Amino acid sequence: MSQSPPPYPALANSRFLAFFDECGDHSLTKIDPDFPLFVVALVVVERVAYRDVILPELTRFKLCYWNHEGINLHSREIRLAEGPFNILLNPLVRPTFMDDLTRMVERLPFTLFISAIHKQQHLQCCGAMANEPYGLALKFTVEPLVHFLDASGETQLPIVAEARGKKEDNALRQDFAQILAHTTASRSAAQLHPLDLTLTFQPKRNNIAGNQIADLCAYPCARHILNPARSNPPYEIARKKLYQNGGISGWKLFP
Numbered sequence: 001m002s003q004s005p006p007p008y009p010a011l012a013n014s015r016f017l018a019f020f021d022e023c024g025d026h027s028l029t030k031i032d033p034d035f036p037l038f039v040v041a042l043v044v045v046e047r048v049a050y051r052d053v054i055l056p057e058l059t060r061f062k063l064c065y066w067n068h069e070g071i072n073l074h075s076r077e078i079r080l081a082e083g084p085f086n087i088l089l090n091p092l093v094r095p096t097f098m099d100d101l102t103r104m105v106e107r108l109p110f111t112l113f114i115s116a117i118h119k120q121q122h123l124q125c126c127g128a129m130a131n132e133p134y135g136l137a138l139k140f141t142v143e144p145l146v147h148f149l150d151a152s153g154e155t156q157l158p159i160v161a162e163a164r165g166k167k168e169d170n171a172l173r174q175d176f177a178q179i180l181a182h183t184t185a186s187r188s189a190a191q192l193h194p195l196d197l198t199l200t201f202q203p204k205r206n207n208i209a210g211n212q213i214a215d216l217c218a219y220p221c222a223r224h225i226l227n228p229a230r231s232n233p234p235y236e237i238a239r240k241k242l243y244q245n246g247g248i249s250g251w252k253l254f255p
Contacts, residue, residue: 012158013156014047014154014156014157015046015047015152015154016044016047016149016152016154017044017045017046017047017050017157017158017160017210018043018044018045018145018157018158018159018160019042019043019045019159019160019208019210020040020041020042020141020159020161020211020214021040021041021162021211021214021215021218022038022039022041022137023037023038023039023041023075023215023218023219023222024039024222025038026038026132026133026137028119028122028123028132031119031120033120035222035226036118036119036121037117037118037119037222037225037226038116038117038119038133038134038137039116039117039137039221039222039225040115040134040137040138040140040141040218041113041114041215041217041218041221042112042113042114042141042145042159042214043111043112043113043210043213043214043217044110044111044112044148044157044243045108045109045110045111045210046109049109049110050209050210053108053109054109054110054209054210054213055209057104057107057108058073058104058209058212061100061104064100065093065097069207070207071084071207072205072207072212073101073212073215073216074212074215075215075216075218075219076219078101081094101216102233102234102237105213105234105237105238106237106240110213110241111148111241111242111243111250112238112241112242112243112250113144113145113148113242113243113250113251114217114221114238114242114250114251115137115138115140115141115252115254116137116221116222116252116253116254117133117136117137117254118253118254119133121255122136122254122255125255132175134171134172134175135178135179136254138172138175138179139179140254141252142176142179142197144243144248144249144250144252146195147243147245147246147248148245148250149195151245151246155194155195155196156195156197157195157196157197157198158198158200159197159198160200160202160208160210160211161199161200161201161202161211162201162202162203162204162208162211163202163204169201172199176197176199180195180197216234217238217241220232220235220237220238221235221238224239225253
């Protein structure tokens with residue numbers, strides 16, 4: 001007698017979840033001299049901690065400033081005090097908000113991977129052979145991520161990215177598949193094969209907490225690269241979350 005199929009395709013049973021976001025434009029044809037970086041930030045968190053700590057913490061924070069939890073914490077809108085963040089135009093609110101936000105991120109249990117491409121330097125070094133920054137940053141992110149999974153004894157990791165458009169998402173999905181299929185600096189393609197790394201895309205309106213955390217880490221790290229002497233408390237918090245193990249770092253600046 002045949003068994004009935006499960007009510008859903010697969011159980012959500014991985015130990016870890018991962019989320020990533022980017023900061024800056026990945027184009028090599030138009031480079032902003034004031035912000036010549038493309039940065040990928042990837043956040044890894046244990047599923048239980050995501051459920052029991054991160055989701056409640058973000059909800060608590062949002063309800064301190066708004067009447068619902070549906071606000072998407074977006075770094076650019078926060079800096080410019082746009083949309084729901086127009087509350088930050090009030091000089092009495094902004095410093096308290098920024099301090100609360102920084103302290104909240106500090107409390108959250110996650111591991112951070114940052115890959116930054118200095119586009120102008122990349123072009124100067126490589127010229128016409130320069131690789132597309134998105135794929136390059138993703139490659140630099142996957143390499144220490146694989147080390148993290150090895151060290152944790154895990155092989156399964158669902159990765160959620162914010163959807164940007166069908167064409168862009170397909171290009172990123174293709175880059176991701178190629179990275180897993182070819183030799184990396186730390187592993188051969190044959191060694192990568194047993195790992196179950198899946199990449200899916202969610203629209204911003206879904207208000208994914210993990211993607212918001214990645215976004216909140218990306219910009220401070222970029223500002224530190226561009227101006228390391230400037231006071232940057234959010235970067236100092238992000239720096240403490242960076243993966244470091246066995247000589248492998250979750251921080252990569254190229255070239």
